[in-house]
Amino acid sequence: MGAGAKEGWVSVGQRDEERGTGVLLQVNGRERWVPTGTTVGDLLAELDLVAALVVVERNREILQRDLYGRTTLAEGDALELVHFVGGGTDS
């Protein structure tokens, strides 16, 4: 969890300059701009997340892993990125 907290890329502050060329997303509850045409796979790569280790929920639907590369993000998409967490400790 907490995935996607990393700052950088196109920040919210650059919103006006980027208007028209990017799409505005909600990633883990925070606004984030990405270039038009960005796929879910691109977003994970940008955030340094390994696709096999996160579950992506897009607009309340869990997205199948094999669709990450083919799913282009659209204006207003709400994404939740959830990590696999193993423990517990020494049960």
Place this chain on the structure above:
Amino acid sequence: MGHEEIERYSRHLIMPEVGMTGQRRLKNASVLMIGAGGLGSPLGLYLAAAGVGKIGIVDFDVVDTTNLQRQVLHGTKDVGRPKIESAAERLNDVNPHVEIVPHEVRLTSENALDVIRPYDVVVDGTDNFPTRYLTNDACVLLGKPNVYGSIFRFEGQVSVFDARHGPCYRCLFREPPPPGMVPSCAEGGVLGVLPGIIGALQALETIKLIIGRGEPLIGRLLLFDALAIEWRTLKLRKNPECPVCGTNPTVTELIDYLEFCGVPSYEEGAAEDHADVPTISAKELHERLERGDTIRVVDVREPHEWEIVNLAVYGADLIPLDTLLERLPELDSAEEIVFYCQTGARSAKALKQLRDAGFRKVWNLRGGIRAWQKEVDPSLPRY
């Protein structure tokens, strides 16, 4: 309820949301805790204190010194004892009206249904994916609520998976992660208070389910970031294509969860230990170094681990695994090189990188610095 119990539970009884009705429900309820470790500690203490009538505990582990930083159910005097014994003793002391049922077994596909069946609520405080998927599937098959919690470093997750009313663990995490890619708390660490928070939330959800009050976390995943002190709640939907609780389930009985999660069987697990790279034992390395053989000793752990304990006295130097490739020029393929880490896993990865780069005279210290501490120099700290 006798007079002593009424007095004991008076702070519950004076709240109309609990009252005598809720307290009787708690007394008549049975809860199975999977694991008496970090999450199971606050969970067991609060369930017992709240007066849950019957608490089953599944655990086969022994209390270790490294557990005490977070597993507050056990004390220093309990080191070396079975956790189940130590837990039962402590919980009986907290509340003698509670019946503790020990299950000193590893939960397996063979025993899970029988172990879980008699209980009303199951609480998942496990530390590994095979047991987590097993617990989930068994609860779905038996129609039991599964109060899920998991923790890592500074992060925690909580939910209530109840396939009769909402999604299950597999609706969210359909397939396990590739083996070895999600570190355990033993490998990655965990802030001691975090299981306290998450385990207490599991106790809260369990009690709410029993007394039938409030909104349970069914269909919601609560995420906690301890460093930021941020909570997020993620709404979860039941996945109609879920292989175990969906409309056309493909999993209709318990399967081989070790195979499903791609991990070797528990017996093979220790032996496998990166068998495909050449190793050297701590004893042999020590003998050779004492003899004056020229061996380059390289520590591939992180700087904060080096600070805990290291082999600098034998000329070891620190090259963290993720910097190894860029620092390759510092190593000489004509020299004999031994890599070590905490347990031997990371150094095995380092060794593979070096062999790919053409190095041939490289060995992995089997069992890592932990083996060195055990076999060569017990005066070193163990972590």
